[in-house]
Amino acid sequence: MASTQEKATHKNNTPSPSSSSSAQVLQNWSLAAPSEDPIPKAASMAALIRPAETIADPPATKTTTSKGISIMPRAQTSHPLDPLSAAEISVAVATVRAAGATPEVRDSMRFIEVVLVEPDKHVVALADAYFFPPFQPSLLPRTKGGPVIPSKLPPRKARLVVYNKRSNETSIWIVELSEVHAATRGGHHRGKVISSKVVPNVQPPMDAMEYAECEAVVKDFPPFREAMKKRGIEDMDLLMVDPWCAGYHSSADAPSRRLAKPLIFCRTESDCPMENGYARPVEGIHVLVDMQNMVVIEFEDRKLVPLPPADPLRNYTAGET
Structure with missing residues (x-):
C-alpha cells in the first residue's frame, strides 16, 4: 500500500528516492502560515478590484461589421421619426414666443399644435443605416469608393400652429431644434425659427x-x-x-x-x-x-323640450329603437 507521501509525489509527478524528498513534497503541499503568505488576501483582492470611476468609457470610433462595413456608433438621442419629446416641445414653444414683436403679441399666443416635421426619406435611410440598430447600410445606394458617413444627422424640426387671440390671426411656424449636448435629462436644445407665415381666413381648432x-x-x-x-x-x-x-x-x-x-x-x-x-x-x-x-x-x-328621465344605471341603459 502506497504511503501518503508516495501519493502526493505521484500526483505531482515528482520522484521520491528518499524520505528527504518525500518530506520536501509534504512541505510544498502544506499551507503556509498567514503571516508568511507573500501576497496577503487583502492585497490580492485590492489588486483585482478597481473603483468604478476609474474605468473610462471607450472612445467613440467607427466599428466594422463581420462583412467589413464601417458603421458609426449611435450618436443621436432621437430617431428622425420619433415624436417630439417634452423638452423639444418646450423649446419650440419658447422659441416662437420669444420671436413675438411685442409683449402683448407674445402673451396672446395660443399654441394649438406642435408636431414633428417629417424629414426627407434619405435622412431616415441614413439613420437606419448607420446610427440606429439594426444597422442596415443596404438602405443607401452604393457609391464608388463607399458611402460618406456623416458624424451626425440633420437637426430635427417642429411645426407649430399658433393662434393669436388679440389679432385673431392664425400662423404656422417652423422651428429647427439644434441639440447642444445630451449629458443630462435627454439633452439640452436650442431652437431657431426657420419660417413663419400668417394664413388668412382660417380658424384653428379650439384648445x-x-x-x-x-x-x-x-x-x-x-x-x-x-x-x-x-x-x-x-x-x-x-x-x-x-x-x-x-x-x-x-x-x-x-x-x-x-x-x-x-x-x-x-x-x-x-x-x-x-x-x-x-x-x-x-x-x-x-x-x-x-x-x-x-x-x-x-x-x-326656441322650444321647451322635456329632459329625458334619469336612469338608475347612470344613464347607460340601452334605449328602445
Missing part, C-alpha cells in the same frame, strides 16, 4: 382653455340661466357645455370670426365620474359664442 372659458361664459349668461330654470335645472354644476365649431353656411359664419355653437347636456349627479353625461341633452336652445372675445352674441330659447 382646452377655450373650452373651459366658453362653458363659464354660457353658464353665467342670464337668459341661459332662465331657460334652464324653465326645464327644472337650478344647479349649473349639472350642466355640460360642449363648444362645437360653427359651420360655414353663409357670410355670417365667415372664418374671419372665431365662432362656436355649444351643445348642452344635463347630468344627474355632479360628482359622479362614471355617469354617461351625454344621455340627457338639453334641446330647444340656440347659443352662439364669439370665442375670440368670449361673449354670447346670439341666444334663443
Whole structure:
C-alpha cells in the first residue's frame, strides 16, 4: 500500500528516492502560515478590484461589421421619426414666443399644435443605416469608393400652429431644434425659427382653455340661466357645455370670426365620474359664442323640450329603437 507521501509525489509527478524528498513534497503541499503568505488576501483582492470611476468609457470610433462595413456608433438621442419629446416641445414653444414683436403679441399666443416635421426619406435611410440598430447600410445606394458617413444627422424640426387671440390671426411656424449636448435629462436644445407665415381666413381648432372659458361664459349668461330654470335645472354644476365649431353656411359664419355653437347636456349627479353625461341633452336652445372675445352674441330659447328621465344605471341603459 502506497504511503501518503508516495501519493502526493505521484500526483505531482515528482520522484521520491528518499524520505528527504518525500518530506520536501509534504512541505510544498502544506499551507503556509498567514503571516508568511507573500501576497496577503487583502492585497490580492485590492489588486483585482478597481473603483468604478476609474474605468473610462471607450472612445467613440467607427466599428466594422463581420462583412467589413464601417458603421458609426449611435450618436443621436432621437430617431428622425420619433415624436417630439417634452423638452423639444418646450423649446419650440419658447422659441416662437420669444420671436413675438411685442409683449402683448407674445402673451396672446395660443399654441394649438406642435408636431414633428417629417424629414426627407434619405435622412431616415441614413439613420437606419448607420446610427440606429439594426444597422442596415443596404438602405443607401452604393457609391464608388463607399458611402460618406456623416458624424451626425440633420437637426430635427417642429411645426407649430399658433393662434393669436388679440389679432385673431392664425400662423404656422417652423422651428429647427439644434441639440447642444445630451449629458443630462435627454439633452439640452436650442431652437431657431426657420419660417413663419400668417394664413388668412382660417380658424384653428379650439384648445382646452377655450373650452373651459366658453362653458363659464354660457353658464353665467342670464337668459341661459332662465331657460334652464324653465326645464327644472337650478344647479349649473349639472350642466355640460360642449363648444362645437360653427359651420360655414353663409357670410355670417365667415372664418374671419372665431365662432362656436355649444351643445348642452344635463347630468344627474355632479360628482359622479362614471355617469354617461351625454344621455340627457338639453334641446330647444340656440347659443352662439364669439370665442375670440368670449361673449354670447346670439341666444334663443326656441322650444321647451322635456329632459329625458334619469336612469338608475347612470344613464347607460340601452334605449328602445
